[in-house]
Amino acid sequence: xxxxxxxxxxxxxxxxxxxxxxxxxxxxxxxxxxxxxxxxxxxxxxxxxxxxxxxxxxxxxxxxxxxxxxxxxxxxxxxxxxxxxxxxxxxxxxxxxxxxxxxxxxxxxxxxxxxxxxxxxxxxxxxxxxxxxxxxxxxxxxxxxxxxxxxxxxxxxxxxxxxxxxxxxxxxxxxxxxxxxxxxxxxxxxxxxxxxxxxxxxxxxxxxxxxxxxxxxxxxxxxxxxxxxxxxxxxxxxxxxxxxxxxxxxxxxxxxxxxxxxxxxxxxxxxxxxxxxxxxxxxxxxxxxxxxxxxxxxxxxxxxxxxxxxxxxxxxxxxxxxxxxxxxxxxxxxxxxxxxxxxxxxxxxxxxxxxxxxxxxxxxxxxxxxxxxxxxxxxxxxxxxxxxxxxxxxxxxxxxxxxxxxxxxxxxxxxxxxxxxxxxxxxxxxxxxxxxxxxxxxxxxxxxxxxxxxxxxxxxxxxxxxxxxxxxxxxxxxxxxxxxxxxxxxxxxxxxxxxxxxxxxxxxxxxxxxxxxxxxxxxxxxxxxxxxxxxxxxxxxxxxxxxxxxxxxxxxxxxxxxxxxxxxxxxxxxxxxxxxxxxxxxxxxxxxxxxxxxxxxxxxxxxxxxxxxxxxxxxxxxxxxxxxxxxxxxxxxxxxxxxxxxxxxxxxxxxxxxxxxxxxxxxxxxxxxxxxxxxxxxxxxxxxxxxxxxxxxxxxxxxxxxxxxxxxxxxxxxxxxxxxxxxxxxxxxxxxxxxxxxxxxxxxxxxxxxxxxxxxxxxxxxxxxxxxxxxxxxxxxxxxxxxxxxxxxxxxxxxxxxxxxxxxxxxxxxxxxxxxxxxxxxxxxxxxxxxxxxxxxxxxxxxxxxxxxxxxxxxxxxxxxxxxxxxxxxxxx
Amino acid sequence: xxxxxxxxxxxxxxxxxxxxxxxxxxxxxxxxxxxxxxxxxxxxxxxxxxxxxxxxxxxxxxxxxxxxxxxxxxxxxxxxxxxxxxxxxxxxxxxxxxxxxxxxxxxxxxxxxxxxxxx
Numbered sequence: 001x002x003x004x005x006x007x008x009x010x011x012x013x014x015x016x017x018x019x020x021x022x023x024x025x026x027x028x029x030x031x032x033x034x035x036x037x038x039x040x041x042x043x044x045x046x047x048x049x050x051x052x053x054x055x056x057x058x059x060x061x062x063x064x065x066x067x068x069x070x071x072x073x074x075x076x077x078x079x080x081x082x083x084x085x086x087x088x089x090x091x092x093x094x095x096x097x098x099x100x101x102x103x104x105x106x107x108x109x110x111x112x113x114x115x116x117x118x119x120x121x122x123x124x125x126x127x128x129x130x131x132x133x134x135x136x137x138x139x140x141x142x143x144x145x146x147x148x149x150x151x152x153x154x155x156x157x158x159x160x161x162x163x164x165x166x167x168x169x170x171x172x173x174x175x176x177x178x179x180x181x182x183x184x185x186x187x188x189x190x191x192x193x194x195x196x197x198x199x200x201x202x203x204x205x206x207x208x209x210x211x212x213x214x215x216x217x218x219x220x221x222x223x224x225x226x227x228x229x230x231x232x233x234x235x236x237x238x239x240x241x242x243x244x245x246x247x248x249x250x251x252x253x254x255x256x257x258x259x260x261x262x263x264x265x266x267x268x269x270x271x272x273x274x275x276x277x278x279x280x281x282x283x284x285x286x287x288x289x290x291x292x293x294x295x296x297x298x299x300x301x302x303x304x305x306x307x308x309x310x311x312x313x314x315x316x317x318x319x320x321x322x323x324x325x326x327x328x329x330x331x332x333x334x335x336x337x338x339x340x341x342x343x344x345x346x347x348x349x350x351x352x353x354x355x356x357x358x359x360x361x362x363x364x365x366x367x368x369x370x371x372x373x374x375x376x377x378x379x380x381x382x383x384x385x386x387x388x389x390x391x392x393x394x395x396x397x398x399x400x401x402x403x404x405x406x407x408x409x410x411x412x413x414x415x416x417x418x419x420x421x422x423x424x425x426x427x428x429x430x431x432x433x434x435x436x437x438x439x440x441x442x443x444x445x446x447x448x449x450x451x452x453x454x455x456x457x458x459x460x461x462x463x464x465x466x467x468x469x470x471x472x473x474x475x476x477x478x479x480x481x482x483x484x485x486x487x488x489x490x491x492x493x494x495x496x497x498x499x500x501x502x503x504x505x506x507x508x509x510x511x512x513x514x515x516x517x518x519x520x521x522x523x524x525x526x527x528x529x530x531x532x533x534x535x536x537x538x539x540x541x542x543x544x545x546x547x548x549x550x551x552x553x554x555x556x557x558x559x560x561x562x563x564x565x566x567x568x569x570x571x572x573x574x575x576x577x578x579x580x581x582x583x584x585x586x587x588x589x590x591x592x593x594x595x596x597x598x599x600x601x602x603x604x605x606x607x608x609x610x611x612x613x614x615x616x617x618x619x620x621x622x623x624x625x626x627x628x629x630x631x632x633x634x635x636x637x638x639x640x641x642x643x644x645x646x647x648x649x650x651x652x653x654x655x656x657x658x659x660x661x662x663x664x665x666x667x668x669x670x671x672x673x674x675x676x677x678x679x680x681x682x683x684x685x686x687x688x689x690x691x692x693x694x695x696x697x698x699x700x701x702x703x704x705x706x707x708x709x710x711x712x713x714x715x716x717x718x719x720x721x722x723x724x725x726x727x728x729x730x731x732x733x734x735x736x737x738x739x740x741x742x743x744x745x746x747x748x749x750x751x752x753x754x755x756x757x758x759x760x761x762x763x764x765x766x767x768x769x770x771x772x773x774x775x776x777x778x779x780x781x782x783x784x785x786x787x788x789x790x791x792x793x794x795x796x797x798x799x800x801x802x803x804x805x806x807x808x809x810x811x812x813x814x815x816x817x818x819x820x821x822x823x824x825x826x827x828x829x830x831x832x833x834x835x836x837x838x839x840x841x842x843x844x845x846x847x848x849x850x851x852x853x854x855x856x857x858x859x860x861x862x863x864x865x866x867x868x869x870x871x872x873x874x875x876x877x
Numbered sequence: 878x879x880x881x882x883x884x885x886x887x888x889x890x891x892x893x894x895x896x897x898x899x900x901x902x903x904x905x906x907x908x909x910x911x912x913x914x915x916x917x918x919x920x921x922x923x924x925x926x927x928x929x930x931x932x933x934x935x936x937x938x939x940x941x942x943x944x945x946x947x948x949x950x951x952x953x954x955x956x957x958x959x960x961x962x963x964x965x966x967x968x969x970x971x972x973x974x975x976x977x978x979x980x981x982x983x984x985x986x987x988x989x990x991x992x993x994x995x996x
Contacts, residue, residue, distance in 0.1 A: 014909060014958045015932060021910035022928070024953065045929035057936040 011051050019044055066386070073387035080359070084391070086767050087355050091395025093760050094348025095438055096402030099427065101341040101753075102434060103407050104414070105334050107425035113320075114251050114422055116189030121320035122286070123277050126297055128309025136323060138273040140307065141266065143300050144181075147276060150296060152289035154281040157184040158274035160264055161255050163526045163699060165729055168236035174526045174729035177237060178255040179264035185214070187279070188254060193217065195231045195246030198263050207266030213242040214261045217250040222258075237262065238528065253421030271652065277320060290315050306650055310582075330418040333750040340497060340757045343490045345438070347761050350490070351768040352395075353445075354483045356388060358775040385448060392440060403427060413752050415745030477776070484772050485812040491758075491765040492816025492849060493823070498758035499841040500824070501751040508747050514675035514684070515566055516601030517736035519556075521710035522565055522703045523717070524731030531725075535657040535696040539618075542692060542700065544724055546593055549704060552716040556705045559599040560692055564590030565701045566600065566675050566739070568687070572647030576631070581646055587628060588677055588687040589647055591695055597623075597672055599705045600736075605629075607639040607670030610691055614669075618659045618693035622666040626674045628686035638668050645688065648695065657696040666690065680743040703736075710735050762848070766856040773805055774860035784864055785872025794865040801861035802854065809853040813846060820845075894934045896977060899962065899970040902944060906961040908951060909935065935960060943969050 019040045026036035044050070077084045115121070124147075126137040139147065141158075148156045157180065164177035185197035192214065203209045213235060215224075224230035224244075234241040242262065254261070264274070280289050294315035301308035360367075370380060404427060411425050525545075532538045542560050549558045563570050568588045575581035594615050597604055605626060614621050624638060632638045644664040652658065666688070674684040692700070706713045714733055721728055777784075784797055792800075901907060901915045912935075913928050938944045943966035949959040962970070 010958075011932065011936075017908070017955065017957050018910045018913075018928065020955070021908075021951070021953075021957075025914075043928055045927055047929070050929040050932050053930075053933040054936040057933055057940055 011054055012047075015044070015047055015050060019047075069383050069386040070390065072383065073390045076387055077391065083355055083359055083771075086771055087352050087391055088395050088398060090348040090351040090355075090764055090767065091392060092398035092402050093764060094345040095396055095399030096406055097757065097760065098341050098345045098438065099399060099403035099432075099434070100407040100410055101334075101337055103403070103427050104410050104425050105338055106430065108414075108419045108423045109331055109334060112420045112423040114190055114249070115254075117279075119319060119321050120279055121277050122280065122289075122317040123275070123320055123323060124293060125316045125318050126308060127314045127316065128311045136275060136318065139276055140304075141264075141270055141272050141274055142268045143304075143307075144274050144276055145266075145268070146296055146300070147278070147293065150289075150292050152281060152284045152292045153278040155183065155187045156276060156278040157181050157187040158264065158276050159184065159255055160272055160274045164237050165239075165526065165528050165727070166235065166237060167239065167727060168234075172727045172729040174524065174731050175259040176256055177259060178261045180254075180261050181264050181266075181274075184254075185261075187277070190248065190252050192246040193249050194228060195244070197246050197248075198261060202263045203266055207268070209263035209265050211240055211242045212245045212263065213237070214246045214248060215244060216248055216253070216256060216258055216260060218258045219260055220247040235260070238530065251422050251424055257421040278317075286317055290317050293317075330415075330746065333746065336497070337750070337753050337757070340494055340754055343494055344757050344761050344764070347487050347490050347764045347768070349445075350483050350487050351764055351771075352392075354480055354487075354768055354772055357480055357483075358772065360384070381448075385444070388448075389440065389444065392444075396438070396440070400427075400432065410753065413749050415742075415749050418746055418749075480772050480775075481808050484769055484808050485815065487765045487768045488809055488812025488849060488853065489816030489819060491761045492813060492845060493820055494754075494758040494761040495845045495848060496817070496820035496824070496842075498751070498754040499845055501747070501754040503841060505744065505747040505751040508680050508744050511676065511680045513566065513680065513740060514602065514673055515736075517740050519707070519710050520599065520601075520703055520705050520736040521713055521717075521733055522701055522736060522739070523733040525700050525702055525721070526729060526731075527698050527700070528727075529655040529698050531727075532698070535659060535693075538657065538696040538698075539693045541724060542593065545702070545720065546595075548720040548723065549702070549717055550595075552713060552720065554706050554708055554713055554716070556707055557595045557599045558702065558704045559596040560593040560700050560702055561596055562591040562692065562697055562700050563588065564592055564596070564600075564675075564677070564687070564689060565703050566677055566736070567679070568677055570647065571685075572645050572650070574643055574645050574688075576641065576643040581644065586685075587645070588685050589645060590687060590689050591692040591697075591700075592623075592689045593692050596689065596703075599703050600675070601705070602675055603673045605671045605673055606637065607668070609670060615691045615693055618691055618695075620663065620666045620694070621669045621691065623670045623672050623689040624668055625672055625677075625684065625687040625689075627684045628688060629671045631686060639670060641668050642666065643668060643688065645690075655698050659694050662694065680740070681747075762852055766852045769805065769809075769853050769856040770859065773801065773857045774863070776804065777801060777860045777864045780864075781867065781872050784867055785869050788867065788869035789873060797865045797867075798861050801864050802857055805853055805857035805861075809850060813849060816849075817842065817845070893977075894930065895938060896970070896973050898931075898934060898938060898960075899943065899966055900974070902960060902962045903967070903970060906947075906949070906959045908949070908957040908959050910957075911951075912960070938966070942966075 019037075022040035022043060023033075023036045026039050027033060031039065041047075112118075123136045124139075125135055139158075144156070144158045147153070150156075159181075160179040161176050162179060163174055166173040166175050180198060182198065182200035182203045185199070191197075195214075197214055198212065202212055215230070220226060220230060223235070224233070230244050230247065233244050235244065236242075237260075248261075264272075278289075280286065294313060297308065297313050297315050301313060367380065371377070407425065407427060414425070527538055527541060532541065546558055546560060549555060568590050570589045571586040572589050573581045573585065574587045594610060594612065596602075597609065606629075607623075609623070610621060613619075622643065624643075629638050632641070643666055645666060646664055648658070648662055648664045648666075672689070675687075676682070676684060677687055678685045702717070704710065704713055704717060711733075718730060721730055784792075784800075787797065787800075897916050898912055901912050901919075907915065909931055910928075913931050935944070935946075938960075939946060943963060944960045945963055946958050946960050949957060951957045
């Protein structure tokens with residue numbers, strides 16, 4: 001760069017010499033020194049222009065010109081700090097929040113999995129004649145083997161998670177072991193950090209697997225302190241030592257985040273149900289594969305009718321991307337938030353556009369002056385464009401910084417159970433590119449339009465006009481007003497959305513769960529099937545445990561159960577009063593001990609509880625909830641009636657024991673109150689409670705109601721469990737308050753973010769209104785002066801300005817509100833199942849917005865009111 | 878600038894300035910001011926060289942390698958940049974001059990009767 005600068009210096013010197021020679025000649029011709037110099041200068045013409053043109057010959061001018069433009073633009077921005085700060089702030093908030101929310105959406109919805117080709121993974125769903133819901137259909141192992149043989153699928157793998165007992169450490173632990181078929185890791189296609197993954201050869205021809213295990217990253221960290229020498233070491237799972245063969249990377253979380261994967265024993269006689277996923281063979285369409293699988297399903301259903309829905313079967317392949325944790329509620333609320341952040345970005349852009357427009361109009365005189373003294377139109381447009389691009393690039397840079405901070409906040413707020421294990425939310429290169437595109441586009445769009453317009457003004461008029469005047473920019477004024485109206489209506493959308501989110505959150509908080517969650521501690525217990533090998537043995541353990549826990553000081557009551565604490569996932573078809581059972585109707589089945597209603601605080605509405613004798617002997621008696629009682633016509637008392645619960649005689653895994661001679665027939669002895677057994681947001685499902693001694697699964701939950709802080713009872717309970725069985729693992733203890741708290745996470749997340757966005761949107765809109773109104777006032781100073789001189793009072797001027805705002809705000813409110821009400825019908829079903837607009841929340845939106853608009857207008861209005869009429873009349877804008 | 882002046886002083890045609898500079902330098906090396914004066918004088922003050930436009934033209938010729946520049950001392954003992962024709966420049970001047978001659982002869986022949994009438 002130095003050589004062309006030197007060339008520039010030499011040229012200027014040369015031209016100086018030239019002018020000197022000319023001056024000398026003029027003096028010799030008899031002119032005075034001063035006149036001689038001036039004549040010489042005149043004769044030469046524009047020196048810098050000549051220098052520029054000479055240098056242009058060498059083609060090295062553009063970096064210098066660009067640098068000039070940049071310097072000039074920076075100087076211009078520094079000279080109007082108010083404009084710069086507001087524009088940068090708008091861009092920062094708009095761009096920053098869009099980046100961070102887009103990052104979240106990308107991490108959670110678009111690319112949550114590190115698996116190879118995740119969008120080509122399919123999961124089968126089998127539908128009966130009347131089913132509409134599509135659930136991942138579990139197959140028994142022997143059917144999985146049949147699926148593997150189908151020609152439509154290139155790869156098929158199965159997963160079977162089971163609670164396993166981990167011993168050998170300080171305390172025995174119950175963890176979720178994930179059993180996988182031999183080809184599973186190759187199907188998923190993720191490389192281990194160290195060692196190797198489970199391979200087909202780890203499972204022998206007879207189905208017996210080698211005792212090998214692949215660890216999750218966090219298990220490796222926790223148990224082996226990330227030691228590379230963990231390979232070859234052993235961990236004891238269900239009393240069998242397994243050799244560690246590999247460790248997976250941190251983001252890999254197939255069905256578990258913190259335990260390990262084991263090879264699945266391929267024993268066809270087992271009643272093991274597995275979750276199957278598959279990839280299609282190349283060239284095979286989804287329809288062909290579905291048809292082939294459906295034929296197999298029909299064949300299997302003929303053989304094992306209990307494992308399939310009744311009636312005409314249909315088979316559908318679900319894309320794995322559609323059945324993640326983030327599908328349902330989380331996906332809906334993220335999409336909603338994405339819309340919200342889009343609105344925020346729009347508001348920010350409108351703000352910047354508005355400011356640019358106002359600024360270029362104010363600079364019309366300056367621009368006209370530049371054109372008049374010979375600036376090229378192209379050059380001028382380039383100058384203005386440089387200015388807005390610099391502004392937007394700076395705004396984009398600030399936005400990225402803001403995004404880094406706000407992504408942390410969003411990640412902290414995000415409810416962990418609603419996103420896949422594998423999801424990692426970071427600001428990645430796609431998102432950065434997106435932000436760059438957004439910021440550049442904003443700059444160019446809103447820089448170019450005013451730049452083009454203002455570079456073609458009527459020079460004479462603009463210069464004469466003194467650059468201001470109320471008449472000069474009527475069209476620009478209308479445009480600016482519409483921009484403010486747009487801003488206000490966009491803010492109304494945001495506020496209305498936030499008010500819905502708040503309402504639905506409050507509604508969830510206020511929902512009566514039907515039981516009393518205070519002071520109740522709950523923990524999971526798993527009896528190892530290999531040690532507790534009969535129903536009597538398990539029942540004996542349960543009886544002893546209940547007795548010893550109830551003897552603890554501070555314990556009000558205690559109950560054991562499988563399901564009903566408060567949620568259950570065991571559902572069964574049923575029949576009663578001689579009607580046939582149907583797959584369409586399901587009842588929740590829970591196994592309970594005595595004192596269950598007292599421990600959870602569920603009222604008995606009718607009839608009686610189980611007697612000790614009924615519990616002791618596993619008699620076929622039952623309690624039902626009120627929803628189930630309503631299955632009978634109103635006025636009829638269901639107590640003493642009979643029901644048939646199909647699941648009692650259905651197929652069960654080998655680890656579950658049934659009482660000898662069990663029949664599906666139970667007698668109803670009492671009715672208890674409804675509890676929210678399907679989640680706080682959903683309607684209560686009919687439920688039936690049976691004595692725990694009828695049916696013995698290995699898993700149970702212990703609930704303890706205490707007099708004081710429930711956590712203080714924990715050590716006593718631990719002690720009692722250890723006395724009964726020192727190797728028994730106790731799961732993580734939780735209070736029922738915490739369980740209910742988890743339910744509010746999702747609505748809290750949506751509410752917090754929507755409210756945050758609405759607040760940001762509102763403040764941006766306020767800034768927008770403020771800047772437009774102050775600009776208007778400054779343009780109308782002369783007019784206001786005239787009005788005052790003619791006798792207008794301060795109040796009249798205030799009214800004039802505020803009325804101007806009120807008109808614009810009212811129009812914005814009307815548009816925004818009618819739009820929101822129309823949109824509500826769409827949004828409502830997706831996110832806020834129960835909440836809807838009411839007069840109060842709409843009134844709140846109106847008050848908040850109108851208040852903000854008036855507040856934003858007050859400052860410029862009172863400034864106008866306080867104008868000195870004399871000064872105002874002299875004012876030439 | 879008055880109308881009369883515009884009538885008498887002919888504006889230079891685009892591209893002809895380069896040729897005039899080369900022609901001026903055919904007599905020996907000269908600095909910028911001297912080139913401008915020389916063009917003016919030899920055209921009997923009819924051809925008005927915008928002094929400002931001289932320098933871009935000089936740079937253009939430098940870039941094309943038709944002239945070279947060197948520092949020297951002027952007639953009134955001042956340091957100045959002097960320009961000189963290169964061999965390539967001399968060849969170019971010769972070619973361009975004959976081309977110009979043919980062109981201007983042709984134009985003159987076409988315009989001649991009109992010129993006669995207006996006398």
